[in-house]
Amino acid sequence: MKGSYNLLDELEIAEEQVQSTDLLREAQEIFKAEESREAAIRFRLGKELNPQTKLERLSGERYFSTAAIKSICIKHRLRFLESKLFKGDIPQEAILQIKRLEEKQGSEFKAFKVIAPSERFRLKDSTKDPILLAQTENDDFLYIHQWGNDMKWYQRLLYFPLSNIQNLAITAFVVAFLASMIMPSDAIPEYYARTSALSFVFRAIIFFTISGLLFTLSLMLGVLLEKEFSEDVWNDPYFN
Numbered sequence: 001m002k003g004s005y006n007l008l009d010e011l012e013i014a015e016e017q018v019q020s021t022d023l024l025r026e027a028q029e030i031f032k033a034e035e036s037r038e039a040a041i042r043f044r045l046g047k048e049l050n051p052q053t054k055l056e057r058l059s060g061e062r063y064f065s066t067a068a069i070k071s072i073c074i075k076h077r078l079r080f081l082e083s084k085l086f087k088g089d090i091p092q093e094a095i096l097q098i099k100r101l102e103e104k105q106g107s108e109f110k111a112f113k114v115i116a117p118s119e120r121f122r123l124k125d126s127t128k129d130p131i132l133l134a135q136t137e138n139d140d141f142l143y144i145h146q147w148g149n150d151m152k153w154y155q156r157l158l159y160f161p162l163s164n165i166q167n168l169a170i171t172a173f174v175v176a177f178l179a180s181m182i183m184p185s186d187a188i189p190e191y192y193a194r195t196s197a198l199s200f201v202f203r204a205i206i207f208f209t210i211s212g213l214l215f216t217l218s219l220m221l222g223v224l225l226e227k228e229f230s231e232d233v234w235n236d237p238y239f240n
Contacts, residue, residue, distance in 0.1 A: 038095050045083045045090055050110035055136045058104055062143040064133065069115060069141065073234035076117075077159040080235045083112035083132065085121050094132050094145035101134070101144065109142075111135035121237075161218070164231045168218055176211035180204070 057063060073080050083090070102108055114120070116130035129148040133141035161171040180203040185193065192202035222228070 037099065041095050041098050042090065044108070044110070045112050047084060049082050049113075049135070055105060055107065055109075055142075057136075057140075058101070058142070061101070061104075063136070063140045064143065066139040066141070069133075070231075070234055073115065074163045074230040075156055075159065077155075077162055077230045078115055078234065079118050079121060079237075080113055080115050081121060081237050083114050085237055086114045086116065086130065088116075088120055088130065090132065091145070091147050093147070097145045098134070101142065109134040112144075113141065118233075159230065162227075162230055164229045168229075169215055172211045172214040172218065175214060176207045176209075179210050180207040 069080050072078065098109065111134065113133050113135060114130050115133070120130055129146060131146045132144040134144055136142055161168045183203065183206060185199070188199055188202050192198040
């Protein structure tokens with residue numbers, strides 16, 4: 001009938017509105033749940049390490065042993081400490097990666113650690129390449145995320161003498177050897193310059209003198225500055 005009221009049409013419109021409202025509510029609930037989950041992850045990142053329940057190794061993911069981590073930390077003078085000691089901000093990308101891995105794992109990670117220079121555990125404005133890992137079992141660590149891009153190629157050379165006492169001695173010997181070899185002949189006293197054998201003896205004296213001085217002074221400077229070798233502090237949470 002012309003001008004009649006179609007109740008069915010209005011009912012369908014009302015149903016569409018209800019469904020739209022329900023979808024919006026579901027989306028809001030999902031968003032809140034994800035926010036709550038991310039907040040829980042950040043909370044765990046700031047807690048003491050908890051005993052980790054046994055986790056199956058995930059296919060396609062990267063795992064690293066404590067021995068490999070120690071080797072890298074010593075070479076580059078880095079620390080390997082609990083995530084709660086890290087003073088910088090954990091980026092959102094890392095949180096999302098933790099969510100992905102936990103979904104794949106089917107359980108939560110209880111312990112997180114960070115590989116970073118010591119200043120990253122003191123200064124928030126440092127940007128040197130932290131690496132976040134989750135502890136599993138058998139001293140294995142699951143790679144989660146790396147951020148920052150400030151690790152220079154030459155840093156391994158700079159930190160080589162600080163790795164251990166053997167490397168300090170090697171560095172002192174190499175520097176002394178180069179210094180004794182590049183010494184110009186005019187700098188050799190006349191007595192030693194008379195023959196090549198005496199000249200070699202003088203250079204050998206210079207070599208042992210410089211290497212001994214460099215090694216001794218480096219050790220003394222390290223003691224005065226309260227600095228220790230990387231192999232002794234790579235997982236030490238105290239300043240040194």
